Amino acid sequence: MTSRLHVINEEKIFSNNLSSQLNQWQLSNSGFNYNVLSVFGSQSTGKSTLLNKLFGTSFDVMDESQRRQTTKGIWMCKALDIPLLVMDVEGTDGRERGEDQDFERKSALFSLAASSVLLINMWEHQVGLYQGANMGLLKTVMEVNFSMFIANSNSDNTEKPPKTLLLFIIRDHLAITPLDNLRTTLTNDIENIWNSVSKPENLTEANLSDYFDLDFVTLPHKVLQPEEFDQQTLRIRNNYFSDKDSKEFALKPEYHRKIPADGLSHYLETIWDKVQNNKDLDVPTQQELLAQYRCDEIASETLKIFHNRIISVKKPVEIGKFVPELGKVMRDAEKEALEMFDDIAFRYAKPVYDKKREELVDSIRTTLSPLYISQVRNLHKKAIDNFKKELHTRLKSDSYDFSNVVKESSQHHIETFVEQANEITLQGTDWSYIETLEQLKLDIDTVSAECRSEELLKLIKQLDRTIQKEAGEFVEVCLNHPDTDMWDKVLGRFNALLDRSKTSYNMKASKLNSTQKEIDATTGSLLRRAWISLRNKIEEQCSEAILLFRLRSIFEDKFRYDNKGIPRVWRPSDDIELIYTDAKEHTLQLLKLYRSIQPQDEEKVFSYPQLDDTVQDIIRVSDEEESYNYEESLQVLGEAKEAQLAARFKKDADAIYVEAKRSVVSSISKIPLWFYVALLVLGWNELWAILSNPIYLTLSLLGLVTAYFVYTLNLGGPISTILVTVGKEVNRIIVEKMVNLQAETRDTAPTGTGKNSDTLNADTNS
Numbered sequence: 001m002t003s004r005l006h007v008i009n010e011e012k013i014f015s016n017n018l019s020s021q022l023n024q025w026q027l028s029n030s031g032f033n034y035n036v037l038s039v040f041g042s043q044s045t046g047k048s049t050l051l052n053k054l055f056g057t058s059f060d061v062m063d064e065s066q067r068r069q070t071t072k073g074i075w076m077c078k079a080l081d082i083p084l085l086v087m088d089v090e091g092t093d094g095r096e097r098g099e100d101q102d103f104e105r106k107s108a109l110f111s112l113a114a115s116s117v118l119l120i121n122m123w124e125h126q127v128g129l130y131q132g133a134n135m136g137l138l139k140t141v142m143e144v145n146f147s148m149f150i151a152n153s154n155s156d157n158t159e160k161p162p163k164t165l166l167l168f169i170i171r172d173h174l175a176i177t178p179l180d181n182l183r184t185t186l187t188n189d190i191e192n193i194w195n196s197v198s199k200p201e202n203l204t205e206a207n208l209s210d211y212f213d214l215d216f217v218t219l220p221h222k223v224l225q226p227e228e229f230d231q232q233t234l235r236i237r238n239n240y241f242s243d244k245d246s247k248e249f250a251l252k253p254e255y256h257r258k259i260p261a262d263g264l265s266h267y268l269e270t271i272w273d274k275v276q277n278n279k280d281l282d283v284p285t286q287q288e289l290l291a292q293y294r295c296d297e298i299a300s301e302t303l304k305i306f307h308n309r310i311i312s313v314k315k316p317v318e319i320g321k322f323v324p325e326l327g328k329v330m331r332d333a334e335k336e337a338l339e340m341f342d343d344i345a346f347r348y349a350k351p352v353y354d355k356k357r358e359e360l361v362d363s364i365r366t367t368l369s370p371l372y373i374s375q376v377r378n379l380h381k382k383a384i385d386n387f388k389k390e391l392h393t394r395l396k397s398d399s400y401d402f403s404n405v406v407k408e409s410s411q412h413h414i415e416t417f418v419e420q421a422n423e424i425t426l427q428g429t430d431w432s433y434i435e436t437l438e439q440l441k442l443d444i445d446t447v448s449a450e451c452r453s454e455e456l457l458k459l460i461k462q463l464d465r466t467i468q469k470e471a472g473e474f475v476e477v478c479l480n481h482p483d484t485d486m487w488d489k490v491l492g493r494f495n496a497l498l499d500r501s502k503t504s505y506n507m508k509a510s511k512l513n514s515t516q517k518e519i520d521a522t523t524g525s526l527l528r529r530a531w532i533s534l535r536n537k538i539e540e541q542c543s544e545a546i547l548l549f550r551l552r553s554i555f556e557d558k559f560r561y562d563n564k565g566i567p568r569v570w571r572p573s574d575d576i577e578l579i580y581t582d583a584k585e586h587t588l589q590l591l592k593l594y595r596s597i598q599p600q601d602e603e604k605v606f607s608y609p610q611l612d613d614t615v616q617d618i619i620r621v622s623d624e625e626e627s628y629n630y631e632e633s634l635q636v637l638g639e640a641k642e643a644q645l646a647a648r649f650k651k652d653a654d655a656i657y658v659e660a661k662r663s664v665v666s667s668i669s670k671i672p673l674w675f676y677v678a679l680l681v682l683g684w685n686e687l688w689a690i691l692s693n694p695i696y697l698t699l700s701l702l703g704l705v706t707a708y709f710v711y712t713l714n715l716g717g718p719i720s721t722i723l724v725t726v727g728k729e730v731n732r733i734i735v736e737k738m739v740n741l742q743a744e745t746r747d748t749a750p751t752g753t754g755k756n757s758d759t760l761n762a763d764t765n766s
């Protein structure tokens with residue numbers, strides 16, 4: 001036995017538990033694979049007993065002793081082993097409700113809206129009677145059938161209203177009147193009722209068989225013929241409800257109300273609400289409303305699952321990470337969601353289902369669209385990063401063809417971008433990555449241009465280093481030999497060097513795929529840097545120390561050497577002042593050459609290329625280059641510096657002059673010759689004594705040789721220092737000895753008066 005539900009209680013309130021009960025009965029997911037059957041008939045005519053017997057349900061059966069109405073409202077039970085919901089409807093002409101026929105009509109409306117089969121339960125003896133045979137109820141059923149299923153259907157509507165099987169169960173059949181006779185009587189009665197029913201204008205000619213099928217079965221007396229009763233109920237269950245191949249099978253699809261099981265609970269509740277509130281009940285409209293309600297519900301459930309499915313990729317994509325195979329994840333999630341929706345919703349009214357499906361697809365794509373946009377953005381970033389990396393790696397190799405490297409790399413990364421963007425572009429969407437692709441191409445061009453400008457800069461720096469080295473050499477040579485054409489020489493060699501550098505630069509820059517405009521602009525930078533390097537070298541060579549040294553050299557060359565380049569030995573007869581003044585003036589004249597870079601030949605003047613804005617777009621310009629003032633750079637020595645140098649030089653020159661003067665004086669103050677003659681005459685005896693004595697002679701010769709070596713090796717100073725030191729040491733030792741001797745003498749002297757002692761001390765001191 002299966003559990004039962006009081007779906008509409010005697011207070012006419014619809015149960016809240018139908019949905020969960022359907023779940024318990026495991027019918028919610030059965031789609032159209034279920035049926036609803038309702039039983040009608042007078043009160044206490046054994047309806048519940050029959051249903052329990054037929055379907056294994058658990059409806060209350062009347063207690064024989066009390067004989068009072070058992071079924072109130074409408075009960076529902078699931079048939080055992082058959083996907084069939086059975087509704088036990090409160091008996092008509094119920095004693096408790098008296099003449100209140102309202103519930104009878106409402107329950108008929110409600111049951112007809114839901115049931116494929118209506119069981120009309122009646123005693124055999126009621127056949128032919130209007131009241132007892134529920135003919136009034138049947139009339140109600142036929143009338144409401146029009147209002148419910150047909151009223152709003154227009155002629156264009158090809159879908160036919162569902163038919164209903166009216167299965168008459170004739171109870172306590174005594175088998176005296178054959179079933180055929182009973183069938184004829186009942187069919188006639190029903191036809192009469194049909195004819196008496198007021199029909200819509202366009203359906204006045206409609207036949208009963210268009211909307212209802214009739215069938216009749218008899219049941220023997222349950223108490224008097226229990227075995228036959230059991231056999232017949234078993235046969236009815238089998239032929240009418242179990243065996244689909246039986247020609248009597250009652251649960252045919254054409255009777256089905258086409259309410260999917262998952263929407264049944266909501267549908268019945270809505271129907272009851274309409275019926276209960278006496279509102280017009282239009283089943284197709286209700287079905288459409290149900291379809292809308294359920295499709296929305298299913299779509300919302302589906303979307304929830306869909307959102308959970310994509311949450312794992314949403315975060316990383318949004319924070320800028322490239323998620324591999326995102327397209328597959330999106331496609332799978334969308335497919336899964338639509339399958340889930342289709343699985344349940346396809347049973348509902350097609351137009352509604354189609355519309356809701358479209359809306360669902362829209363919602364899914366609205367959710368996926370930001371992911372797509374973010375992923376395309378991430379792809380763009382990834383492509384640029386990879387392009388940069390590849391470019392830098394390939395440009396590090398020893399030999400490369402810049403334009404080829406750029407072409408290959410950009411093509412590769414653009415293709416990768418397009419391939420991956422296609423992977424995430426869902427079919428049927430208007431999503432496009434074209435704009436981003438265009439941007440990517442522009443960015444790749446920008447990166448290539450930056451790279452090219454770096455390469456150009458590298459090239460410029462290389463050439464600048466070469467210029468610095470070469471310029472350093474010739475600047476030093478030229479400035480060391482100042483002359484009126486000193487700057488002509490410097491600039492001449494500088495220009496020649498620049499010409500060579502420019503040719504080399506043009507050749508290499510064109511290999512970098514540079515345009516003539518870029519080459520022209522960057523050549524300017526090369527020239528500016530070269531000038532700055534040259535100027536720095538000049539600055540270095542014109543530093544105070546170097547320049548002073550150079551002036552002094554020039555002066556000395558002029559002062560200490562004669563015109564033939566032979567060093568001068570100053571004689572008293574020489575006009576030192578004149579030579580000194582000459583050399584000094586000459587040197588000071590040359591100092592003026594260093595004031596500014598001013599060649600005599602106008603053509604040698606360097607034309608410094610001015611920096612314009614376009615260069616900045618092509619190549620990185622150094623701060624020094626940007627703020628450099630060429631005009632100022634032509635000035636080498638400031639007035640103050642020149643004056644200071646001249647003053648210092650003069651001091652040095654004066655010192656040289658004084659030295660020269662002194663050497664003349666010392667040569668003038670020599671011992672006169674006659675002094676040596678006198679010395680020889682007066683000391684002849686002594687000289688002869690020495691020469692005649694071999695010992696003295698030997699000693700003298702030794703002394704002379706020693707003196708010679710001391711003089712030539714310049715040992716006079718050290719020897720005299722040693723002698724002085726030795727003398728001092730001897731003196732110190734002698735003094736020490738004397739003091740000690742004095743102290744000893746004092747100690748050994750007899751102790752006498754202080755006077756004696758003092759006297760001795762005084763003597764010693766003296």
Ligand SMILES: Nc1nc2c(ncn2[C@@H]2O[C@H](COP(=O)(O)OP(=O)(O)OP(=O)(O)O)[C@@H](O)[C@H]2O)c(=O)[nH]1
Pocket residue numbers: 042043044045046047048049050060061062063064068069070071090091171172220221222223
């Ligand atoms: N004569 C006869 N009595 C029957 C038959 N089946 C059931 N009964 C009796 O009829 C009485 C009413 O049975 P129910 O099954 O409660 O009848 P019901 O139509 O469901 O009654 P309500 O739910 O109150 O309308 C019970 O006492 C049954 O024993 C039958 O086939 N013939």
